Amino acid sequence: MSLWEYANPVKFLRLSERVQPWLWWGSGICLVVGLIWGFFFTPDDFRQGSTVKIIYLHVPSALMAINAWFMMLVASLIWIVRRHHVSALAARAAAPVGIVMTLIALFTGAIWGQPMWGTWWAWDPRLTSFLILFLFYLGYVALWEAIEDPDTAADLTSILCLVGTVFAVLSRYAVLFWNQGLHQGASLSLDKEENVADVFYFPLLVCIAGFVLLFLALVLYRTGTEIRVRRTRALMARETRGAGLRAEEA
């Protein structure tokens, strides 16, 4: 019993269908509880007022936007090394979810920034890196869409994902060099004492859990769809080929 057994599409689908209800319900419950808790049962910040509550959408979506790219990177590596189709399709399935997460993070940031910083947008390193990440996502998805042959597309996009990762990290540091920031430091970290205050911290954790589960559910669902689309296409191709052969015989 190893992880690689799930490289078999049938086994993968069976597992993913068994897990998905748990993920959907888990993410739904976490998001509802976390957001209601966060929005209605935490105090206003003494300086930011009620605008602080956008943190419950902003931080989890930003986190998932980066982790979605990271997941695509791992999936692309698996595809390049072991050539499991499920892996390539999972990378493909994660990209649009990542785009939406990036957009949510950018928009909630803008909505928060308007009253707090007095501007919708500033060329701050964090904001700029996110915009660049968004561009990378766009290019990745566009390349998937542009190529007909699925294996070629998987190969090319996974190499683009590898190169893009290097350049995204490079851009992150280049942008830090280029401009000093407005954005506050990390809201959460594992190795630091100074996190956000506990009242905000616990509902935030619940929201993050909700976003993680939602992301997993969406990716599994979309991967399942991709697998079925490909299988349908293969069946249709076999059908037309069979029909052609029969016509030749007759």
Next chain:
Amino acid sequence: MRALFFRDLALALRAGGGFGLGLAFFLIVVVLVPFSVGPQSALLTQIAPGVLWLGALLACLLSLDRLLAVDWEDGALDLLATSPLPLEGIVAVKAAAHWVTTGLPLVLAAPVLGVLLNLAPSGYGVLVLSLALGTPALSMIGAFGAALTVGIKRGGLLLSLLVLPLYVPTLIFGAEAARRAAEGLDSGTPLLLLAGITLAVLAAMPFAAGAVLRVNLR
């Protein structure tokens, strides 16, 4: 390898279009800038390094979609792939030829266009130096993008979408170096970082581009 390099050079020179076009594009972009922001010389002085870098970058981008596509269409690329030369080498040589026909003229023309934009006198040397250091990276990254999109009909727009985000670090350090020099500051750090990026790109990118090309030729 050398034969391929000179062949590409000769093709670019004789076929017309490719060679002078990037330069003309660069000139036009620079000429259009004062029309769009106004002719105040103080403002132009301030934005000149950035505009020159952006113009050079776009001019580089302009000719990328022909970099491999011509040889792809007439089948020369397949022949090259069967030659003893590795694909990585082919891509690197093509990028080098692209740089000589596009990047180098841009580097040489930049000071002249700097006069048009009222560039501060202290900026010329570093501008040329930063472009000379940065444009090879632009050509090599562009060759990677061209290899990615070579099999796609009308891949030009997609090519820009893929390549432009990859140009971000080069542009940041290059334009930063030119800007600092124009303002009379020390530009050593961005120049070193720019050179580092270019060297890393030249060392690693041919392999990525070669791998991509191999997939496309399959």
